[in-house]
Each structure stands twice: as structure tokens, then as C-alpha cells.
Amino acid sequence: MAAAAEPTEGRPAPRRADARRNVAAILNAATECLAKNPDTNMAEIAAAAGVGRMTLYGHFPTRAELVDAVMTRTVAHAQQALDAVDISGDPRQAVARLVAGSWQIVDQFRNVLAAAERELPPDRIRAAHDPVLDRVFALIERGQQSGAFRADLPLPWLTTLALTVMHAAATEVSAGRMTADQAPSIVTSTLLAALTAPADYA
Amino acid sequence: MAAAAEPTEGRPAPRRADARRNVAAILNAATECLAKNPDTNMAEIAAAAGVGRMTLYGHFPTRAELVDAVMTRTVAHAQQALDAVDISGDPRQAVARLVAGSWQIVDQFRNVLAAAERELPPDRIRAAHDPVLDRVFALIERGQQSGAFRADLPLPWLTTLALTVMHAAATEVSAGRMTADQAPSIVTSTLLAALTAPADYA
Known part of the structure; x- marks a missing residue:
């Protein structure tokens, strides 16, 4: 969780900030996974990013788009x-x-x-x-x-x-x-x- | 139907000869289709080869294998x-x-x-x-x-x-x-x- 994107004054974080955090986590995890193994699959990347597969596919509908x-x-x-x-x-x-x-x-x-x-x-x-x-x-x-x-x-x-x-x-x-x-x-x-x-x- | 592979003496052509003919027809059609358009899909190639999609996938389980x-x-x-x-x-x-x-x-x-x-x-x-x-x-x-x-x-x-x-x-x-x-x-x-x-x- 990046400090800059924390919710303010006890209000729930806006959905857009969640999405940004998820995309950042997915890209970090995907880069790290693919740099180790070019055949890493979507399930492994979702797990490494700590997001569900639905979330992963919500942001990147295909593996090609993520790559x-x-x-x-x-x-x-x-x-x-x-x-x-x-x-x-x-x-x-x-x-x-x-x-x-x-x-x-x-x-x-x-x-x-x-x-x-x-x-x-x-x-x-x-x-x-x-x-x-x-x-x-x-x-x-x-x-x-x-x-x-x-x-x-x-x-x-x-x-x-x-x-x-x-x-x-x-x-x-x-x-x-x-x-x-x-x-x-x-x-x-x-x-x-x-x-x-x-x-x-x- | 190539003359060389015609059934002899009224017996049905052996399955292996059918398979060979199908593979040849698929490879000819696929080469021609892909040379025109690299994105030709499996259904279009099956149609061009005059075989069913099940037959096509029977010989080439994935598009990558056919390509x-x-x-x-x-x-x-x-x-x-x-x-x-x-x-x-x-x-x-x-x-x-x-x-x-x-x-x-x-x-x-x-x-x-x-x-x-x-x-x-x-x-x-x-x-x-x-x-x-x-x-x-x-x-x-x-x-x-x-x-x-x-x-x-x-x-x-x-x-x-x-x-x-x-x-x-x-x-x-x-x-x-x-x-x-x-x-x-x-x-x-x-x-x-x-x-x-x-x-x-x-």
C-alpha cells in the first residue's frame, strides 16, 4: 500500500485509487515473474500480485495485453x-x-x-x-x-x-x-x- | 481426391491414406491462406481445405502447431x-x-x-x-x-x-x-x- 494513495479522513479509498494500486501491484509482480520465467501464467502472476484472477483479467483481459x-x-x-x-x-x-x-x-x-x-x-x-x-x-x-x-x-x-x-x-x-x-x-x-x-x- | 491415393479394387481407402490426403489438403490451404493473410483463423483454413474443424484440430490441435x-x-x-x-x-x-x-x-x-x-x-x-x-x-x-x-x-x-x-x-x-x-x-x-x-x- 503506497502512502500517497491512502484514504483520507477515514473515508473509504476511491475505487480509482484501488484500481491504480492493483495495476501497480500487477505490473510489479508480472515484471518480476516474467523476468524469472517468460512462461509464467496469469494465475501465477495474480497470486504474486496478491490480487484475484478476476481483478487481474479486469485490468488485462489477455496475457498479451499484460506482457x-x-x-x-x-x-x-x-x-x-x-x-x-x-x-x-x-x-x-x-x-x-x-x-x-x-x-x-x-x-x-x-x-x-x-x-x-x-x-x-x-x-x-x-x-x-x-x-x-x-x-x-x-x-x-x-x-x-x-x-x-x-x-x-x-x-x-x-x-x-x-x-x-x-x-x-x-x-x-x-x-x-x-x-x-x-x-x-x-x-x-x-x-x-x-x-x-x-x-x-x- | 488425388488419383494416386484412390482406393483399389473397390475396397474403401485405408484410413491412413485419408489422413494423409487431409493433412496435405490442410497444409496446402493453410499455406495459401496465411500467405495472403497472416491472421487467417482455424475455421477459415478448415473451410479452404474442405475439411471439418474437428478433422483440422485432430491433425493440428493448436493454431501454433499448424503455423x-x-x-x-x-x-x-x-x-x-x-x-x-x-x-x-x-x-x-x-x-x-x-x-x-x-x-x-x-x-x-x-x-x-x-x-x-x-x-x-x-x-x-x-x-x-x-x-x-x-x-x-x-x-x-x-x-x-x-x-x-x-x-x-x-x-x-x-x-x-x-x-x-x-x-x-x-x-x-x-x-x-x-x-x-x-x-x-x-x-x-x-x-x-x-x-x-x-x-x-x-
Whole structure:
């Protein structure tokens, strides 16, 4: 029970405040459950949130809607964490720092991403990442303008590529084909190469 | 009713032959329906196949299992088509030819892929592509050995990357952010760059 939402002067809490508390409890519990196991079901999430299943389904009529809300919240969390990453200066080094910072979060919430990939179409996953993709877009655009990155491929494609390569690495780690420690340098090497036309292309 | 499976000498066709015919009709109809619309439902597929819903669910208890079977069959079809692509000679040119040949199929069955991405986890989609990935793996390995491709990134990762980039392009085309005509050259440029360490890295 959050102090800010306590009923005042002995009156019962308004229903809307209850609903807000329930939604917050559900999202916290769902994030924690899905981060441990991407296959956690609705009954387990309701139990972890301390709400009834009717309440859970009242707020999130399908598991896909709940997973979508958890993913959106995780991206918002990532957005805050990435504010601390310096993406000024040399664009190549900025990409390396952004990949390292993003990987911390992608790795921590790798199972939330796996749950999303099982429940939601790729385009929905991309759309939910738009807030963080704006940052990537601006950095690649700056690199293209300074000549550090190739300008012969469309900027939206290179932005999509950054997300795709990062998420592919998360899937490789989940599948045991790559370790979480190897991932940031592999993703950085791959992306920097893709962002730079090969020497014998020039 | 296929002539080859007709009952002989007036005896009723064995049940197993009926089942085979039904499965074939279901897979044909499902492939055609999903290639047009990735959201085609089970009732529509049963109707298109000319079988009852009980028969459909008897063979494919869930839509995910049916989509999985359609995807596996599409990859087998791709496998045959790719036999015609020459991947000998210069590894860079071989990658360009393999991308062009693969794109034909990925584009034709873009909606089957979209249906698979909505129903199945990414690792299952990757596993279903193993037959075509063996080809990609061997080509990248040859390029690494000849020095045409970088050897500082793991071969399984570069193979995954090829599939991931191809499928990301299909999603971009479906989302209207890229045209089907642009895709093969964009995918080729992206992959060849990723397969070659940037000049200032050497």
C-alpha cells in the first residue's frame, strides 16, 4: 500500500485509487515473474500480485495485453537508465557506450523480451521500443552527417538493425549459443561494421 | 481426391491414406491462406481445405502447431529453390546471389513468416530454418577461411545474423518502411558490411 494513495479522513479509498494500486501491484509482480520465467501464467502472476484472477483479467483481459504493458514499462525504465549514457563525441565510441548501457537492461530483462516475442508481433515490439529508438536514430544520423557512418543505407533501416541485432544477441544468450559477457562486444563489433561500408566498397 | 491415393479394387481407402490426403489438403490451404493473410483463423483454413474443424484440430490441435508445420514446409520449399543458387566462387558475390535467391522466397511467404512470428518463439523459427542455415553457415565459413570475411566474430552468430537481417527486412517491407524491390540490395550491403571488419579496425 503506497502512502500517497491512502484514504483520507477515514473515508473509504476511491475505487480509482484501488484500481491504480492493483495495476501497480500487477505490473510489479508480472515484471518480476516474467523476468524469472517468460512462461509464467496469469494465475501465477495474480497470486504474486496478491490480487484475484478476476481483478487481474479486469485490468488485462489477455496475457498479451499484460506482457505488452510490462514490456512498455521496461522500455520506460531503460529510457531512464540510458539518460546516464553519454552519446556525445565520436559516434563510433558513442555506439559502443550505448550498446554497453542497453545490454545491461536487455540482459536483465531478457526473459521479459522472450515473453514479448512469444506473445506479440515483431512490429508491436518495435513500436514499444520507439522511445529508445529515437536516441539510436539521432546518434546514427549524427554519424552519417559527420561521415563516420555510411549514408548509402536508409537511416530507419540502420535504426531497426541496431534493435534487431541487440535482440538477436539476447536470443542467442537465452539459447546458450553466446554468453552474456560476450554479447556487448559482439553486438558492438557487428553494428559498427554494418554502420561502416567495407573498405573495398568505397 | 488425388488419383494416386484412390482406393483399389473397390475396397474403401485405408484410413491412413485419408489422413494423409487431409493433412496435405490442410497444409496446402493453410499455406495459401496465411500467405495472403497472416491472421487467417482455424475455421477459415478448415473451410479452404474442405475439411471439418474437428478433422483440422485432430491433425493440428493448436493454431501454433499448424503455423509451425506450414513454416517448416515453406523452408523445405526454400531449400529446394536455393539448390539452384550457385554459391561457389567469390564469397562476397555468393552472398549477394544467396540473398537475392532467398529474398524471392522470403518475400513471397512474408505473411507466413509474420504468422510464425506472432505464434512461435524466435528460437523455434530459427530451428525451423536450420536446413537453409547450414548453407549460410558453410558459405560464411568458406569466406572466413579464404580471408574474405572477418574471423573475429563467431560463425554461429554471423549465421544467425544473416537470418535475422533477412527477416527484419521482411518485417520492414510489411510495415511499409522499405519496398520489396529495395530489400535484396539493402540486405546484401548490410550483411557484407557486417561480415567484413571496417577498414580502420584492421
